[in-house]
Amino acid sequence: MNDLQLFKERSNEAYEIYLPHISIDCVVFGFHDTSLKVLLLKLKGLESWGLPGGYVQKNEDVDAAAHRILEARTGVSRIFLEQFKVFGTVNRSEPSLTHMPPDLWYRQRFISIGYYALVNYKDIVPQVDDISDACEWKDITGLPEMMMDHELIYKTALETLRKQLNYKPIGYNLLPEEFTMPELQKLYEIILGYTLNRGNFQRKMLAYDILIKHDKSRKGGAHRSPILYSFDTEKYNKALEGGLNTGW
């Protein structure tokens, strides 16, 4: 079966299964050690890359659809996903798919609901499916050309993530259970894209009151053994809900 036949078969199924005009795109950020990556895939027959995405079944909640779509790409079912914006301009799909027949499912106008997640990329094995040639982590410092408006969706997700550093805690599931203040600072710096003052960072982070300081320090050859911290999960989760301790 050639690519077009495959897309036509999938198109007919899609009209049966999914709500028309509505799609989901997921921006999955992967952090590990010192780099931030994003999960991209390449549809068969296209040169540019795209975000993992899909559609909403006629009898499925939108959030459930996002989890189903992401599980198919990552093999992981319980990724914390957050809706961040709807992308709804009329011509957002053009010109990426104009080589396909106009009655194909994929040629509709889609209003896309953007979700993002931040995971430890070592925990996930990207999954290729039969309409894609590749599904890979790409470092955000050297992203390939993207299809449709996916670069805008990715950039909006990164902006959202950066803004959320000001009012939401971050780091759980991304750092080892016990970590040093410089390791936590590095996570913030990688996401923000610039370096931070060490003293200010520590003062502000401790004021948030979401860390537990441990008596022991990590074994190693350095002159000064760095102090270890872990997240106080109760306070961390409370801050996830209600915001960090910076409010009015």
Place this chain on the structure above:
Amino acid sequence: MNDLQLFKERSNEAYEIYLPHISIDCVVFGFHDTSLKVLLLKLKGLESWGLPGGYVQKNEDVDAAAHRILEARTGVSRIFLEQFKVFGTVNRSEPSLTHMPPDLWYRQRFISIGYYALVNYKDIVPQVDDISDACEWKDITGLPEMMMDHELIYKTALETLRKQLNYKPIGYNLLPEEFTMPELQKLYEIILGYTLNRGNFQRKMLAYDILIKHDKSRKGGAHRSPILYSFDTEKYNKALEGGLNTGW
């Protein structure tokens, strides 16, 4: 023409004009002096109230649709609207509309895109249309029963607005051009629903560096004439984009 005939006629038009399955709901908060209100309407034949909403035309951007819908309700075309969340559970419309025939446009499953706005309610005259009995400002301290999941949409918008007080400036177009620190504090208190410490509020607000302090003070009979401030619009708009001066 009775109500059902009217809804049927509108239903037929809607299938022609709009994308199926997608709706928009607007939470318009109105502030003035010492109260916060929300704009609600009552569809003909329903007992409960609803948010002003509508649908996306087949050739219309989603944001443009939100502005069109709100203009029809308020007569005002340039309200600053912000998308805040998509409401997409399967059964979110039930049971409000189950008395209508199942093939009616309004009985579809709708995934609704929530927008909110904060305006000075004195600037707006609510507009009733021919499928509604009423369109009114209701004080948030005594809201009537709402249809579908509109109470959830309203509450989520209010939560979003409250969280944004921590990282976005607020007050432009809501306060007179020159205002006192207690007047600005009152706006925050009305939105948050609790009182704030005066000294802390002033210190924090001045640290944001978005105010211009005026030499003159307001004339009046009080022992102490309150100092007048206005927003530094350049800094205010920069903070709207990039966040308040609290970041890393």
